[in-house]
Amino acid sequence: MSQQETSADDLNEIEQMDREHVFGTWSFQKEVNPTQITDTDGVTFTDADGNEYIDFSSQLMCSNLGHSADKVKTAVSEQIDEAAYVAPNYTTEARAKLGKKLAEVTPGDLSKTFFSTSGTEAVEAAIKIARFYTGKQKIISRYRSYHGATYGSISVTGDPRRLESEPGIPGTIKAPDPYAYGSTLDPMESLEYIDEMLELEGDTVAAVLVEPIVGSNGILVPPDEYLPRLKEIAHDHGALLICDEVMSGFGRTGEWFGSDVFDVEPDIMTMAKGLTGAYQPLGATIVNSEIAEHFEGNMLCHGHTYAGHPVAVAAGLATLETYQDENLIERSSEIGEYLADQIENLAEDHPSVGDTRGVGLFRGIELTKNSEERVPFGTREDKISSGSTVVDEVSATAAENGTYVANMINTLIIAPPLTITEDEIDDAIEALDAGLEIADQAMEN
Numbered sequence: 510m511s512q513q514e515t516s517a518d519d520l521n522e523i524e525q526m527d528r529e530h531v532f533g534t535w536s537f538q539k540e541v542n543p544t545q546i547t548d549t550d551g552v553t554f555t556d557a558d559g560n561e562y563i564d565f566s567s568q569l570m571c572s573n574l575g576h577s578a579d580k581v582k583t584a585v586s587e588q589i590d591e592a593a594y595v596a597p598n599y600t601t602e603a604r605a606k607l608g609k610k611l612a613e614v615t616p617g618d619l620s621k622t623f624f625s626t627s628g629t630e631a632v633e634a635a636i637k638i639a640r641f642y643t644g645k646q647k648i649i650s651r652y653r654s655y656h657g658a659t660y661g662s663i664s665v666t667g668d669p670r671r672l673e674s675e676p677g678i679p680g681t682i683k684a685p686d687p688y689a690y691g692s693t694l695d696p697m698e699s700l701e702y703i704d705e706m707l708e709l710e711g712d713t714v715a716a717v718l719v720e721p722i723v724g725s726n727g728i729l730v731p732p733d734e735y736l737p738r739l740k741e742i743a744h745d746h747g748a749l750l751i752c753d754e755v756m757s758g759f760g761r762t763g764e765w766f767g768s769d770v771f772d773v774e775p776d777i778m779t780m781a782k783g784l785t786g787a788y789q790p791l792g793a794t795i796v797n798s799e800i801a802e803h804f805e806g807n808m809l810c811h812g813h814t815y816a817g818h819p820v821a822v823a824a825g826l827a828t829l830e831t832y833q834d835e836n837l838i839e840r841s842s843e844i845g846e847y848l849a850d851q852i853e854n855l856a857e858d859h860p861s862v863g864d865t866r867g868v869g870l871f872r873g874i875e876l877t878k879n880s881e882e883r884v885p886f887g888t889r890e891d892k893i894s895s896g897s898t899v900v901d902e903v904s905a906t907a908a909e910n911g912t913y914v915a916n917m918i919n920t921l922i923i924a925p926p927l928t929i930t931e932d933e934i935d936d937a938i939e940a941l942d943a944g945l946e947i948a949d950q951a952m953e954n
């Protein structure tokens with residue numbers, strides 16, 4: 510993901526030290542020029558030169574509470590004083606209470622959680638649990654997806670970042686996606702394709718794994734009937750439905766979870782990011798009571814030193830309480846409508862906006878250099894190539910105008926903290942307006 514463009518000559522001493530000794534993620538290292546951040550406040554952050562940015566993407570779509578969640582900060586420091594770490598065979602008050610609260614806020618019968626430290630670990634646990642429970646090996650996931658960087662998760666990822674790591678773990682199969690703007694396949698047809706895949710694979714598929722609303726691969730919102738029908742198809746073939754809510758969870762969509770948008774109860778759900786609003790690294794894999802029951806008499810052959818880390822779960826509990834106390838889920842839905850209107854106005858002024866889509870505070874602006882032919886500025890190939898695209902330049906210009914907006918392949922990812930105000934949205938939209946001029950000028954038609 511590209512953020513903003515800084516040249517190596519502009520780096521200060523800290524940035525240079527970092528550049529020399531720390532790897533940048535998902536990057537050609539010669540292109541890594543880190544910007545030192547010295548302060549965060551509300552929905553903004555400030556760099557070492559004193560430039561302030563509105564955080565229009567919640568960093569990596571994870572700082573759902575913004576940067577001033579006092580209750581979470583206090584919970585973290587109090588937990589460090591009380592018991593900074595105990596092994597996973599012990600428990601703490603926050604761990605038990607967070608497990609219970611997750612059972613309450615997640616859909617239906619999801620009731621028992623395995624805690625880890627990241628989204629990718631949450632997905633690893635989901636894959637293993639699905640395999641242990643069903644006794645089957647295969648996982649069907651989709652091409653336009655990202656599920657994490659560790660070996661199991663990158664193997665089920667469809668995004669081109671998986672290619673360097675192939676061959677991945679055995680038994681992973683990719684299916685087409687419900688992508689209405691840039692694919693020739695109708696979204697509901699893509700679903701029938703999965704039905705046929707399950708049929709032809711015989712009784713060997715443990716689970717179908719999807720992001721209910723695809724995040725990194727372009728904020729793809731399926732038709733309303735898609736997810737309920739996918740669950741039916743999976744169950745008809747004896748496979749579980751795993752919903753990866755690492756990005757779409759915790760109010761991002763205007764509901765607690767992306768699954769709630771479609772009124773679907775998955776068999777297993779993965780979470781991270783908004784689970785602590787990024788105040789601590791924490792992942793979670795929750796399963797329904799039937800799957801939980803299976804492990805009463807079968808070993809859950811999985812664990813980490815930091816499974817249920819006391820400080821991380823304390824942050825998680827305070828974060829969930831903050832969502833509830835401040836009605837932030839409802840707020841996301843309401844202010845998400847305002848955001849959608851502003852994005853529509855922006856789209857009318859910029860011919861390079863090919864498509865806008867999303868729900869709540871989870872929105873995407875897909876760009877095109879030729880609106881009739883729907884030709885993208887950034888391609889999947891670009892994602893793993895050196896150099897920058899016009900989409901990167903749009904983000905860089907927005908940053909010059911005081912707004913950080915992440916982009917993935919050909920889509921600007923608009924996912925601000927749930928605490929953002931209308932005025933802050935207006936300021937960020939103004940910066941995007943300046944950025945989109947660059948794309949308009951680069952169009953073919």
Ligand SMILES: Cc1ncc(COP(=O)(O)O)c(C=O)c1O
Nearest residue numbers: 627628629655656657753755756
């Ligand atoms: C849907 C989804 N799953 C899994 C992950 C991996 O999470 P992490 O980077 O915390 O390992 C991500 C990260 O962006 C994600 O968006």
